[in-house]
Amino acid sequence: MSETFLRHIDLLGLVPLRPRKASVRDLHRRLQGYGHTIDVRSIERDLIKLSGRLPLARDGGKPAGWCWTERHRGFAPMDPSSALAHQLVARFLEPLLPRRLASAMAPTLEDARAVLDELSGRPLARWSKLIAVVPQQQALLPPTVANEVMEVVSEALLAGCRCEVGYRSAQAPRARRTVLSPLGLVLHGGLPYLVATAWDYDDPRIFALHRMSRPRLLDKQPVTPPPGFDLDRYVNTQRQFDQPRGGVLRLELRVSEWLANHLDERRLSADQQITRPPHRAANVAAADEHNERPMRVRATVADTEQLRWWLRSFGPGVEVRRPVALRRELAAEYAALAKTYGGRTG
């Protein structure tokens, strides 16, 4: 097999992506490490030749560096079912995540689009008429996170160095420059937050990425996390992240037939059981509302705030029977709500 070809393959794998770059001498050294005995001159020639057909380019001045100008997407096409899945996932994510996060997948998605365009005969938009996404949540508008913010913060986090950003908190709407020591990135409700210590303080705090502006990497200043810091543990103890209350509940619900069907497909837990209760309880709202026989659902679930939101969202479609403490919680809420709504609107 030709030496030239092998070297080309190895070389392509060594060239970094813009904005990084590698000098010819550098590449030469690393190729020698791979066992290629070749002159520097040839590598220069290789790069010039390859750049004629692939998105490679020289970047910068005298100690010139080479880099990929765009992410090389590879030669093998995507398979059609993956391509369709990508498009579905992309549409699913669109209302849930800030554009910057979703757009990290842009090159892959474009690849998917190309495959679908080719496959479904030329007409560009034909396949897009074949898929639809129905959101199951209220579509809230995600705030925008600036590209550079996401980039600098990620880089600082991975490199373990500090960064400086303009931050406008909820209290102080005017942006203030702050030096942050990144400890972790948390996605909560579709929004990215940075857990970091500010300046030289020791206590971690939470910073929303969409409140940051004009980021700068301080690549000379290493981060030293507070001793014993653990992101998962930290997240679980922060009220701001609706942390689990800890512990599990043996849940017993009466639900409408519609919801029972839904739960049959999307189970609450692995041990979930759905049964038709022997006696009809006269006072079950689910039955009154939909004129259906209520079903009994049992499941063991984590005791979280999310669970309460989920239960409340069905309104009369679900009635909590057990545990009694949770039932009392909801009973109190509904009593208060009935009173609120019982009053006049004005």
Added chain:
Amino acid sequence: MSETFLRHIDLLGLVPLRPRKASVRDLHRRLQGYGHTIDVRSIERDLIKLSGRLPLARDGGKPAGWCWTERHRGFAPMDPSSALAHQLVARFLEPLLPRRLASAMAPTLEDARAVLDELSGRPLARWSKLIAVVPQQQALLPPTVANEVMEVVSEALLAGCRCEVGYRSAQAPRARRTVLSPLGLVLHGGLPYLVATAWDYDDPRIFALHRMSRPRLLDKQPVTPPPGFDLDRYVNTQRQFDQPRGGVLRLELRVSEWLANHLDERRLSADQQITRPPHRAANVAAADEHNERPMRVRATVADTEQLRWWLRSFGPGVEVRRPVALRRELAAEYAALAKTYGGRTG
């Protein structure tokens, strides 16, 4: 520039992904279309050479075909911020989508992982301690969709041909073979559904992919959609998909301070306004509950079922003031619920 090299680049772009394949003569013909005047023999030699270093292989017997054995991921590495974003998105999707849909992105994710591994110094798991995802929804277990089901259904849909599957409906738990004419793929609540006509009937129906088994592509039988069929329109008129009721609402809410802050970041609509109402209303549950001053939120939103779920999920944290019709709806629900929960548990 060397003719050989150019031909290699073009050739690599023509080879399909397994299970598809292309014969040498086929590739020869298409390369000639690109303007390469080359003998078939050389292309054979090229393929053998290339396959020594790239995941190419011959597949099958006498009229042998060549294909990529795996998706070639390209030479340019992913940039770090994209890689981190990919990992975040992947963790975000994990509890929301069936594995099969999310795993369409597996090759890309592996790529991301490789970049992160390299970047954050050797220790493999270091970077994964840097990110966390807090779900904002109750984590329901997604049912499994078989790989082959997703593949065959996508392919049938894109190729516009029928397929045959085993289908067990909610009513008939025993799988029955059914011939389907795919019209569209709908992602609802994270689960994929196929809109299709069965056998030779004209009316579209909805089939859940996780209820399908042993799919088979009927590639000789083209699909003729019912005249005037439009997926988006169909989805919007199906009760099963919680379609919008049509029309918009001028919403006015009283919300807790916490929720007001949340809505400031994740707006209901572009025209949303948050104000502190001039007079304190004594009967606002939000205020009673959290001992905070309630805020007034105004926004124009679509009149959907999702909106009601969303409003209900906050319980006492939100009070609907306008429109009056919606307020009455909720008032009736809460009255019924208060009554239900007022009774005894047994």
Added chain:
DNA sequence: GCATCAAGCGACAGAACCTGTCGCTTGTGG
């Protein structure tokens, strides 16, 4: 069972291409 044909593959000589080397130019730093 035999003829026919396309596909696959080894071999070879001539053509095309690659490669080490040299020398010149250019920009940088002392």
Added chain:
DNA sequence: CCACAAGCGACAGGTTCTGTCGCTTGATGC
């Protein structure tokens, strides 16, 4: 102003590629 490294054109010798030919193999039709 000199020293030095990087960049690049040119060239001859060596390597690799390429069209061609002929043989083998398995499929197809009669």
